[in-house]
Amino acid sequence: MNSVILQIAARYIKALLVLFAMIALLRGHNYPGGGFIGGLLAALSVIYYGFAFNVRQVREKLKVNPATYIAIGLFLVVLSFIPSILNQLELMQGVWLKVQIPVLGELKLGTPFLFDMGVFLTVIGVTFLFFFSLTKVE
Amino acid sequence: MTITALPILIPFVLIIILIISRSLVFSKITSIVGSFGLLILSMIIFYKVNKLGFLVLNMAGWKSPYGITLVIDFMSSLMLMVSSVIVFAIAIYAYRSLNEEKQVTKFYVFFFSLIMGVNGAFITGDVFNLYVWFEVMLISSFVLITFGKSKEQLEGGIKYLALNLLGSLFFLAGLGLLYGKTGTLNMAHLADILRNDHQAILMNTSAILFFIAFGIKAAVFPLFFWLPASYHTANITISSLFAGLLTKVGVYAFIRFFTLFFVHDQAFWHQFLLIIAGFTMIIGGMSASVHYDTRKILSYHIISQIGYMIMGLGIYTPLAIAGAIFFTIHNMIAKTNTFIVAGLIYKLKGSFYLKDVGGIIKQNPVLAILFVIPAFALAGVPPISGFFAKFILIKASIDDSHFVIAIIAVLTALLTLYSMIKIWNEAFLKKQPDNEFSGQNTSLSFLDMLPSIILGTISILMGIFAFKVFDFTMQAADQLIEGTSYINNVLNR
Numbered sequence: 001m002n003s004v005i006l007q008i009a010a011r012y013i014k015a016l017l018v019l020f021a022m023i024a025l026l027r028g029h030n031y032p033g034g035g036f037i038g039g040l041l042a043a044l045s046v047i048y049y050g051f052a053f054n055v056r057q058v059r060e061k062l063k064v065n066p067a068t069y070i071a072i073g074l075f076l077v078v079l080s081f082i083p084s085i086l087n088q089l090e091l092m093q094g095v096w097l098k099v100q101i102p103v104l105g106e107l108k109l110g111t112p113f114l115f116d117m118g119v120f121l122t123v124i125g126v127t128f129l130f131f132f133s134l135t136k137v138e
Numbered sequence: 139m140t141i142t143a144l145p146i147l148i149p150f151v152l153i154i155i156l157i158i159s160r161s162l163v164f165s166k167i168t169s170i171v172g173s174f175g176l177l178i179l180s181m182i183i184f185y186k187v188n189k190l191g192f193l194v195l196n197m198a199g200w201k202s203p204y205g206i207t208l209v210i211d212f213m214s215s216l217m218l219m220v221s222s223v224i225v226f227a228i229a230i231y232a233y234r235s236l237n238e239e240k241q242v243t244k245f246y247v248f249f250f251s252l253i254m255g256v257n258g259a260f261i262t263g264d265v266f267n268l269y270v271w272f273e274v275m276l277i278s279s280f281v282l283i284t285f286g287k288s289k290e291q292l293e294g295g296i297k298y299l300a301l302n303l304l305g306s307l308f309f310l311a312g313l314g315l316l317y318g319k320t321g322t323l324n325m326a327h328l329a330d331i332l333r334n335d336h337q338a339i340l341m342n343t344s345a346i347l348f349f350i351a352f353g354i355k356a357a358v359f360p361l362f363f364w365l366p367a368s369y370h371t372a373n374i375t376i377s378s379l380f381a382g383l384l385t386k387v388g389v390y391a392f393i394r395f396f397t398l399f400f401v402h403d404q405a406f407w408h409q410f411l412l413i414i415a416g417f418t419m420i421i422g423g424m425s426a427s428v429h430y431d432t433r434k435i436l437s438y439h440i441i442s443q444i445g446y447m448i449m450g451l452g453i454y455t456p457l458a459i460a461g462a463i464f465f466t467i468h469n470m471i472a473k474t475n476t477f478i479v480a481g482l483i484y485k486l487k488g489s490f491y492l493k494d495v496g497g498i499i500k501q502n503p504v505l506a507i508l509f510v511i512p513a514f515a516l517a518g519v520p521p522i523s524g525f526f527a528k529f530i531l532i533k534a535s536i537d538d539s540h541f542v543i544a545i546i547a548v549l550t551a552l553l554t555l556y557s558m559i560k561i562w563n564e565a566f567l568k569k570q571p572d573n574e575f576s577g578q579n580t581s582l583s584f585l586d587m588l589p590s591i592i593l594g595t596i597s598i599l600m601g602i603f604a605f606k607v608f609d610f611t612m613q614a615a616d617q618l619i620e621g622t623s624y625i626n627n628v629l630n631r
Contacts, residue, residue, distance in 0.1 A: 071157040078151060084198075091143050093199040 003052070010052035017045035025120055035116035039123025047131050055135045066132065069125025076118030080111040141186070142195035142208045144179055145218055145261060148172065149254035156246045165243045166233045172250070173222070173229040180215070180222040187215040191617075192627040194263075202629050203327040209263035209628055212614035213463060217260045217390055220467045223596065224382040224474050225253055227589035228375065231478055234586050235375045235485070245285060252278040252379070259387050263628055265316065265323040268391065269309055272355070276302050279384060283372045294371035301364035305354030312347030319344070326628035329399040329621060338402035345400045345407070352395070356388025358448060359417040362441045366425070369440075370433035374484060377433060378477030381440055382470045389447045389466055396451055397459065397618040404454070411452035416546045419445030423553030430492045432480040432565070435557050436473070439516065442550055443469045449547065450531050453538050459615035461530035464608060468515065468523040468600060475512035475593040479505070482587065483565055486580055492564035494573055499566040506566050508587060511594040513562065515601075517555040523600035530608065 021041035028034025050058040083095035096110040152172040159165045187193060193210040196202060210218070232249075236242050255275030262268050276299070284295035317323055319340065320331050332338045350361065357365040365385070369377050396407065422442025426435045447469070450462025480490065482505055487495040499506045515524040528551055535544040600607055617623065625631075 067157050071154050074150070074154045074157075078147070078154065081147070085140055090196050090199040091140050092197050 006052045010049050014045045014049050017041055035119030036123055039120040043124045043127035066125045066128035069121050073118045073121030080114035083111050142193045145257035146254055148176055149250040152250045153247055165246045169229045169246050173226045177222040177226050180219040184215045184219050194628055203322050203324045206267050207263040208261050210261050212617050214260045220470050227592050228379045231589040232375050248278040248281045256383050263325050265313055282376045291371045294368035298364050298368035305351045308347045309351035312344040315344035326625045330625045332399045352388045352391045356385050356444050357441050359414050366437045369437040374481035378474050381477045382474035386470050393451055408452050408454050411448055412543050415445045415449035415452050416543055419550040423550045426557045432490050436476050449543055453534050455538055456615045456619050458534035460611040461534050463611040463614050465527040468527045471593050471596050472512040472515040478590045479509045495565050496568040497570035508590045513558040515597045517558050518551045521601045523597045526604040
């Protein structure tokens with residue numbers, strides 16, 4: 001497919017979708033959103049780009065193998081279990097780290113975010129894997 | 139206690155390592171080491187359960203009816219241990235048997251995700267969580283069945299997937315009704331509500347939906363058609379894994395549900411389960427006797443043996459439940475072993491059809507011994523494990539004056555013996571017929587036979603120390619039938 005309108009739109013929509021994915025990921029702790037939806041949105045941006053241009057090009061540009069995304073994502077999930085084990089809490093219980101940042105104020109970093117991040121990357125990896133396997137038949 | 143979640147976490151970590159792995163040898167070694175670790179872990183868990191009675195973990199600190207709870211009781215720990223033994227044996231077997239096929243490294247990823255699903259199903263204390271583990275198992279087993287990408291594997295895999303998805307649908311429907319009526323899905327909380335409720339007969343609708351769901355998983359009488367249609371198509375390594383684990387998870391779920399909270403309306407349910415058990419035994423045994431493909435004979439025998447386990451549940455005395463658990467343990471080990479031996483016969487001769495092969499007893503007497511052990515165990519010849527399993531069940535049925543099912547059980551044992559003798563006569567005793575397979579002269583190394591030797595030894599030991607194993611299963615059965623200690627431990631009263 002070679003549509004100029006789609007190609008120009010894809011460039012901007014790609015950036016917007018990534019931004020939106022990040023928002024969905026970050027607000028997911030207390031509001032609708034989270035790693036799964038964020039991951040789908042982020043993967044969607046690349047898939048949209050691939051449809052507008054060329055799947056093979058996108059694949060070469062990505063450089064990273066989809067399986068690696070999955071592995072890193074799952075690794076982050078396991079990593080998020082470790083603080084709860086070290087603090088002798090029940091497994092997967094949230095552990096929060098408070099960081100003082102000079103101008104912005106207090107920042108709370110917690111294991112639930114690490115878990116969400118893991119889900120985010122896993123979903124991206126799985127969606128890429130689907131996409132590349134389905135578009136291979138040409 | 140974190141150790142409760144380790145049977146799920148260890149396969150999970152192994153999956154991550156195996157996804158990245160690019161080297162075949164590394165994957166194989168990792169899987170053997172990892173499954174050995176699982177075996178050790180399951181032994182530690184068994185020891186702890188022996189001491190404490192229950193291991194309970196409230197995930198993320200959410201207290202029991204609200205969060206997801208992982209519970210290991212006596213029965214779960216026994217099942218975990220046996221499944222780890224099988225996984226260890228299959229990991230060794232795969233080391234030699236999977237070489238030519240493409241993407242073998244991917245095999246190990248799904249191998250461990252299947253084990254994660256099985257272990258998760260054994261230790262979860264939450265009905266919805268059980269559904270999730272069933273799905274994990276279903277997806278990974280579908281990938282494993284269609285692993286060789288041949289046409290018949292795809293056909294078998296689609297039949298398998300379609301019928302099991304139907305089972306999942308029934309599971310989900312039953313689960314929805316259960317939640318609608320009681321407002322909880324925590325097994326202990328459900329038991330607490332349903333055991334003290336006089337309207338529990340209203341639960342029959344969801345109980346029958348669960349019966350269909352687990353019946354499809356466990357391959358009982360009217361719902362078993364997916365099993366013989368799919369098991370013989372998969373690679374023999376994968377078939378032997380499935381034979382040992384998949385249907386038994388269905389049986390486990392049956393025993394868990396129908397001892398813990400579906401305990402109302404016993405007159406109907408136990409009669410019903412006994413009828414189903416009788417038909418499952420007879421039809422499985424008879425269908426097996428007409429086939430000449432070793433894998434098909436063994437697949438039908440999986441079905442007939444499931445009947446014995448359901449029979450134990452149907453009689454519902456402590457002795458009968460203990461017998462059902464004993465039988466499940468014995469069957470998981472012996473069944474996997476027969477499939478492994480069938481794979482070795484194939485490796486030696488190049489065919490699964492009994493008409494094509496023969497004369498193995500002269501060519502490889504060790505393999506003949508390795509076949510005799512699990513075959514006699516399945517048929518129930520003393521002093522190997524199967525005899526005691528069947529003896530306990532038949533004694534329990536006569537004690538409780540269920541004479542018809544006792545007669546059926548004895549007849550099915552004869553049918554099993556007949557099939558095993560058929561394989562023995564055709565593959566081992568008969569002279570090798572003149573055909574394209576007669577030239578085959580592969581030799582088997584010790585490593586090929588090691589998994590079968592391990593499982594065979596366990597079968598024999600289970601026969602010799604039957605009283606010891608029986609003590610454990612009896613404790614498990616008492617714990618299941620009593621039920622209140624489960625409820626109190628999980629709900630922390």
